[in-house]
Amino acid sequence: xxxxxxxxxxxxxxxxxxxxxxxxxxxxxxxxxxxxxxxxxxxxxxxxxxxxxxxxxxxxxxxxxxxxxxxxxxxxxxxxxxxxxxxxxxxxxxxxxxxxxxxxxxxxxxxxxxxxxxxxxxxxxxxxxxxxxxxxxxxxxxxxxxxxxxxxxxxxxxxxxxxxxxxxxxxxxxxxxxxxxxxxxxxxxxxxxxxxxxxxxxxxxxxxxxxxxxxxxxxxxxxxxxxxxxxxxxxxxxxxxxxxxxxxxxxxxxxxxxxxxxxxxxxxxxxxxxxxxxxxxxxxxxxxxxxxxxxxxxxxxxxxxxxxxxxxxxxxxxxxxxxx
Amino acid sequence: xxxxxxxxxxxxxxxxxxxxxxxxxxxxxxxxxxxxxxxxxxxxxxxxxxxxxxxxxxxxxxxxxxxxxxxxxxxxxxxxxxxxxxxxxxxxxxxxxxxxxxxxxxxxxxxxxxxxxxxxxxxxxxxxxxxxxxxxxxxxxxxxxxxxxxxxxxxxxxxxxxx
Numbered sequence: 014x015x016x017x018x019x020x021x022x023x024x025x026x027x028x029x030x031x032x033x034x035x036x037x038x039x040x041x042x043x044x045x046x047x048x049x050x051x052x053x054x055x056x057x058x059x060x061x062x063x064x065x066x067x068x069x070x071x072x073x074x075x076x077x078x079x080x081x082x083x084x085x086x087x088x089x090x091x092x093x094x095x096x097x098x099x100x101x102x103x104x105x106x107x108x109x110x111x112x113x114x115x116x117x118x119x120x121x122x123x124x125x126x127x128x129x130x131x132x133x134x135x136x137x138x139x140x141x142x143x144x145x146x147x148x149x150x151x152x153x154x155x156x157x158x159x160x161x162x163x164x165x166x167x168x169x170x171x172x173x174x175x176x177x178x179x180x181x182x183x184x185x186x187x188x189x190x191x192x193x194x195x196x197x198x199x200x201x202x203x204x205x206x207x208x209x210x211x212x213x214x215x216x217x218x219x220x221x222x223x224x225x226x227x228x229x230x231x232x233x234x235x236x237x238x239x240x241x242x243x244x245x246x247x248x249x250x251x252x253x254x255x256x257x258x259x260x261x262x263x264x265x266x267x268x269x270x271x272x273x274x275x276x277x278x279x280x281x282x283x284x285x286x287x288x289x290x291x292x293x294x295x296x297x298x299x300x301x302x303x304x305x306x307x308x309x310x311x312x313x314x315x316x317x318x319x320x321x322x323x324x325x326x327x328x329x330x331x332x333x334x335x336x337x
Numbered sequence: 338x339x340x341x342x343x344x345x346x347x348x349x350x351x352x353x354x355x356x357x358x359x360x361x362x363x364x365x366x367x368x369x370x371x372x373x374x375x376x377x378x379x380x381x382x383x384x385x386x387x388x389x390x391x392x393x394x395x396x397x398x399x400x401x402x403x404x405x406x407x408x409x410x411x412x413x414x415x416x417x418x419x420x421x422x423x424x425x426x427x428x429x430x431x432x433x434x435x436x437x438x439x440x441x442x443x444x445x446x447x448x449x450x451x452x453x454x455x456x457x458x459x460x461x462x463x464x465x466x467x468x469x470x471x472x473x474x475x476x477x478x479x480x481x482x483x484x485x486x487x488x489x490x491x492x493x494x495x496x497x498x499x500x
Contacts, residue, residue, distance in 0.1 A: 206431070214433030214470050222473075222480070252386070259472045260393050267389045267432070274424050299431040303424055322424070325416035327406065332423045334441065 016187045020053045020085075020111060023185055027109050028080035031069055033062035039137040040124065040146065044069065058085060058187075059139050060157060063118040065282050067093035067235035074103045083109035083185075087118070088173040089164070092278040092313030093235035095179050099316055100276075102238055110184040112173050114191035117157070117165035119144070122290055124160050128153045164281035169197035179316035202298045217263055220291045224262040230293050231269060233286035236276045244268060270296040275304045275320040278313035307331045343397040343463050345371045347456075348387060350380050352410040354402035356446030358456075366453040369460035372400065379403070380441075381414025385425035388439050392429075395471060398463035401441040402455065408445065415443070437462055438469065 014022065024030050024047060034045030034055045042057040044066060067090050073082055086094060091112060097103045124144070125131060134148035144160055146153040170177075171191040178184045208216065228245065231237045244252050245265055252268065253261045269283070277297045284294035304310055308321035308331070349355040355376050361368060377383060380403030388399045401422060409415045422441040429436045440459055444452045473480070 202431075210430065210433040210435060211470075212433070213431065217432060218472055252390070257478070263432070263472065264386075264390060264393055267428075268386055270428070271385050271389075271425065274421075296428075296431060299428060300424070303427045307420075307423060307427075322417075322420055325413065325420055327416065329419065329423075332419060334419060334423070334443070 016058075016113075016189070017053055017056070019185060019187060020047075020056065020083075021050045023083045023109055023111055024048075024050060024053060026081060027083040028078075029073075029082055030111070031066040031073075031082065031084040032056045033058060033064070033066075033085065036061075038134055040119075040131055040134060041121070056085070058113055060117055060119045060144070060161070061137075061139075063121065063162070063285060065090045065093060065233070065235055065280050067097065067280075068233060068237075068282070070094065070097060070108075070235075071102050071238050072240065074107065079107075081107045081109055083111055085111045085113065087113060087115040088170045088177075089115070089168065089278070089280050090235075091173055091177065091179075093280050094313075095177070095316045096236060096276055096278050096313035097238075098179050098182070099313070099318060099320065105179060105181045105316070108182055110178070110182055111187060112184060113187045114173075114189040115165070115168070115171040116190070116192050117161040117168070117171070119160055120162040120285075124155065127155050127160065162281060162285065163201060164279070165192075165195075167195040167197055167200060169194050177314060182316070199298055199302050201292075202295055202302060205295055218259060221259045221262045221266070223289045224291060225289060226257060226262060226265075227288060229286040229288060230266075230283035233282040234269070234273070235280065235282065236273055236278070237269070244272075266293055266296055269293070270300045273297050274300050275308070275310060275322040276312050277301055278311075343371050343460070343468070344395060345373065345398040345400060345460060345463055346391045346396045347372045347374045347400045347402065348377050348380070348383055349374055349401075350403035350410075350415075351376055351378050353404040353408070353446050354444040354452065357402075357444045357448050357452040360446065360449035361452045361456075364449050366449060368453055368456050371460050371463070372456055377403075379409065379411050379414035380418035380422075381409070381411065383418050383422065385421050385428075388422075388425050389429075389432075392434055392438060392469060393472065395469060397438065397466070397469045398459065399439045400456070400459050401439075402444045402452075403441075405443040405445055433470075435466055437466060 030047040032045045032047050033042040034057055036043040042061045047053050066084050098105055128146050130148040131146050134146050136147040138145050142157050144155040144157055171194055253265055279301055281294055284292055287293055310321045383401055391399050403415045406415060426436055426439050442455055444455055
């Protein structure tokens, strides 16, 4: 069976298959909710499919009309889904994971910088190691390796290990070749932390003054599940004013990062979604690093594990508090 | 010349440190006066955002004090607090905020002497640091108007040449 047949087969058991389909131009893919077999023919799942579909799952599962829900996921997206399962935000028995071996995702900002003419392109496709863009009567050949999102370059897990399939979850694997694994780690954060504290403070001051408070970072985040009850729009308690001040915008980012402590899987959706190109993911990366150092824990690796901030130990191995 | 007072916010547990601080006052122990106390029902009530909100709002330091581990009035509030507070303390450097601006510690209701030591040491620690850096609290539109005022260029073509 080829991949299209596998997906059609899955769709016979599910009311919907969350996938990616054609977007507004040949370079972009949009989420596609495939309900009929012929929808599956439109699925796009190469480097152009950049968005994580995990954020759609919690609200979709609340719908009574849906039967089982199948979702196309890269290994990093599976981590987000596992994290949702850990917190019982989605039901494992109604979920079908369709996992693709990952070749990485494009960083659209990089593509646009390398080829500004791509704003109005005629064609875009992947040819071997290159992304080919036809625009303005010219052809651009961009090396795929240099156009991938930074998260993909360091991704240690382009092929999902069997151990990471959530317990009790139906999982279907698609055929294909995954890219070679990266070394993982927190290189971008470590480079940022080499700046002096004053430089870091100035950095956030500058970056946050560009923030337009659109909350795309929140809306793209698979772990932001409060929806209409988000603290950012609550009047009581009134944590954030409606002003466009740098303080409010930075505080929102800190709130987002703290709400993700021990929950963030580092999928990079917040940074990708930011229309102003602010690297908000750095804050979450710092949070992930702290949680890993303190509790030896990474979110979304084990659907039965308890997130570390929802529990405690009477004697903490890695915390040396004052006054003991 | 005396050093100017700094703004320090103390979040104290009702069942221990608040009593300890009270006992220190009743016993007339000399203490620095920079600390402003917020009483909590338990350090488990402590939202880590309190710390960041206070620092961004202009507090020079934040001190949290609760019951010693194993002595929580609600059995386990301070265990949860310990994890959260340690995480937020290690998080501050990424923002460029000096982590010494925030401490959390344990002081029981009977430890008036220890409270005096804690609050004195923490106040000295804050005085050794410069005042907390402030973000501009103007909004986007105010910023834009100011930039336009200072701009050497005419605002738009229709006003060019007019004074």
